[in-house]
Amino acid sequence: MFDFRVDSAPATSVTVLLVEDDAVIRKTVSMALERYGYEVSVAGDGLTGLELFRDGRHDLLLLDVMLPSLDGIGLCRRVRESSTVPILMMSARGDALDVVSGLEAGADDYVVKPVDTSVLVARIRSLLRRATFAPVPGHAPEPVSGGDLVFGDLTIDTGGLEVLLAGEPVTLAPTELRLLLEFAAHPGIVLDRHTLLRDVWDYGWDGDSRVVDLCVQRLRKKIGADRIETVRGFGYKLRR
Template sequence: MADIHVLFVEDDDVIREATQLALERNGFTVTARPDGLQGLEAFRTDRPDIALLDVMVPGLDGVSLCRRIRDESTVPVIMLSARADSIDVVLGLEAGADDYVTKPFDGAVLVARIRAVLRRFGHAGGGSTTGSTAQGALLTFGELEIDTEGMEVRKGGVLVALTPTEMRLLLEFSAAPGTVLSRDRLLERVWEYGWGGDTRVVDVHVQRLRTKIGQDRIETVRGFGYKLKA
């Protein structure tokens, strides 16, 4: 995965320098900044392929920076938090982050998570059309239309802007309409977590997807998971 440019925003000098070295040893180009305002400037100037944002940075905190980035781009964002606190995690995900990593983290784990996110963004497709109301590459669910080749979604004929992670999630649902998909399955298929993970990532992304395609389009099946209305 050559020529991948990472924006890394972290105010702790030791963590920033050590992580930058670890990422560069793994072949990434890294722009590191100590605060959110400098991070936003670097994002706009350098247009990185992925952003790693610490939640608690001065100037412009990581959650606010994530929102600013998401207003301008669908570039993948991973939040870094010193604790697995529910508020930190949920705020970051609701702001548009695709994943999060808790500090202290192992460099190899961080690299694996970055590569997993980049694979998802590079290959947003992959959902089968078997069993759906497919016409070629077009899936139709009421007023919702999913173009699986053009990677476009329309609701009532109006284009819906989805991040690649949201698109991958919707494709998983649309490949098996009416079938309950567990959070663990979605973590494995969309986030590539082969070892389990934090199901809050799934819950927040489902809520974000609902606000875009319709609150009643994805049903919650308590104790089991979610399903797309066929």
């Protein structure tokens, strides 16, 4: 079902790349997003989507999992080789394997088709807010002198939004960086998954905790597996 009511359009032009092989869904979703004020580029297969991504500027990618020539998981991985652009995956089945594979490949979030347009747009807006690092009231880290947060050999420049590990830059996707900033704002404090979904993913509703778990997993690979501790039955915490 698609709800075509428009509550508010983006303040500035935002371009979404939609890669979906079903022509009806592709047209319906693109029309719906355009009614909300987004500019939409479309592709019907993974390789064409990859070419469009490389040839243009896109603020967000909306990828179906099942695509010809190059599936959504493979496309997501190829994009992540060179870009941290927000990626929202769409799965027709919502199978655990689809969801986990998409998130492991570097997607920021996912929706299950069919999806109401208002829900889809809410997810898109949330991803775009994370990408621009709009502050979350009450959850901004307190930097030490110079604007840096230091945890052993891990340094977080909260002003420049840069992360260094043993002096070497670490490339993080927007959601990964915002997750790290949330942990850094509460060092040594256990944060449960619902809190992280609310404050990092900006969910005003209950989300799938697998999103949190897979993003933590990706973050650990980049900053050190033992940096973020799992507190079984409760959540995660950043070691002081």
